[in-house]
Amino acid sequence: MPVYRNAATLEPLYARLLCAIAPLTDRYDIVFVNDACPEGSLEVLKRIALRDDKVSVIDLAHNVGQHQAIVIGLAHAVGDIVAVMDADLQDPPEALPHLVATLLASPDIGVVFAGRRGRYESGLRLGTSFAFKTLLHWFGKVPRDAGSFCVMRRQVVDRLLALPSVPPYLLTLLSACKVRTVSVPVVRQVRPVGASAYSEWKRLRLALAALWGIVQLKVVRRQGRYPTQLDRMMGIPLQRFGSRFNPPLANSAPAPGEVK
Template sequence: MNMRTWPPAPERTCLLSIVLPLFNEEAVLPMLHQRLLAAVADVAGAVEIVYVDDGSSDGSPEILKRLRAGCSMVSVLRFSRNFGKEQAITAGLQIARGAAVIVMDSDLQHPPEMIPAMLQAWRDGADVVNMRRRSRADESWLKRQAARGFYRAINRLSDMPIPEDVGDFRLFSRRAVDALNQLQERNRFMKGLFAWIGYRQVTLDFDCGERAAGYSKWRFRQLWQFAIEGITAFSVAPLKVATKVGLTCALLSFALGLSFFVRALAFGDPVPGFPTLIVVVLMLGGLQMLAIGVLGEYIGRLSLESKRRPLFLIESYEPATAYVPLLQPVSER
């Protein structure tokens, strides 16, 4: 598909769009689709299910073709390669045509059975419905502590509070989706962008299900990079910290040097030498390298932004064929 014509011009609208980014989920897709159909069976309005295939290398593309052939409300978007979950969510939001749009994972840890409650909160006036996990008991101790530390750090450093234990499982009104689609930065940290747009937000609690099949694609190294991405995307506090640490070290060094000078001049006290000198040099060198590294993170992201590369490339896009326009337009809040 020509990226100059992306996203495609909207031709039809529906009540609800469900956006599901996925990568190598062949084992869970049939079960996921059945539970989605059961969850939206009583929705009073047309629905589309948007599967965004983030360059899967297993049998997911073939399964998606079969699902679309057997269900007219299915749209399938496939990337030319794996670009990442944040880009897949971005693409799904750009093609979603619903008056309300739900984003959820494809591993069934986000239960489709919560969709009616999310729709009700939207009908009650919410523009963003955040879904918060009641418990992380299913995760390892290390992962729980890492998640807690990440949210604590980013909320301390960022001017934009990000709700804790709220992932990508959310509902957005049409005006919230339109606002998100205006944000064109290349370094995508969707949790931050979801919070940044504001509007009226409510939070519902849910019990996170077990992964139905397959395995998590997130490794500790990827989670670490994700955390760095989030902090640098929504806060310049690390740069300020580096400046403050550098200023503090400079003042301490000046005071220490003055102390040594006075002691040597007034009392003839020799300056103790080699071990102290080495420790100070190594400490200051380490702080300098840390500051340079922090600066490099921001410069690297500025470099990526300046190149203005597309967020993703599309291999194919097959829209739903039978979701119909609403009989009565839904007002946009």
């Protein structure tokens, strides 16, 4: 679970997670990835980890962004089923049992997304997000209502971590795993405190990186090699948007320090 400027939501999130997980299993781990948050999140996570030996905290040396932090968390996750969600309480932990039940009901399903419902953002943001997700659906075959809140099988995690280096965006990476994905409707909540770290400019950069990642991975699948020529052709115009388009995955991210 990536954490950045979530100090106010971490304690209620943790309490709600325990209630959501209790009917499912008593064998679980919760992995928080502190993405170099400057506003006290690490201190809250340390207190939680001291109380619960099933909680691990990975403290990154510098900020790498939400999706790179997710990949780092996946690299540290164990278990047959792995869940990903945000720490801002827009994703309701109470939906986890339904997501897991849907996954277990069909052995051919690899990932179950929480299909986003409700007016949890401004109309403009919801509209641009829908347009972007529609493009991802066309090119990457992920559900139109998918977000980062999902559950997946161990095999999917292993496939994702074995992918070549591309711009790390969770939906792009999962689309490249070539497994069946479905979504179930989940009402997303309005952010209880704070504001999104994504400006409109940053959202545009992320969208371009995600779509470019799909192109790269399709070339890798078809040609069996990394598309360096495409990078040379497209790198300059894309970099004008101010984004790094080939950050590595978790294996060469800043060395995380496990708080516990």
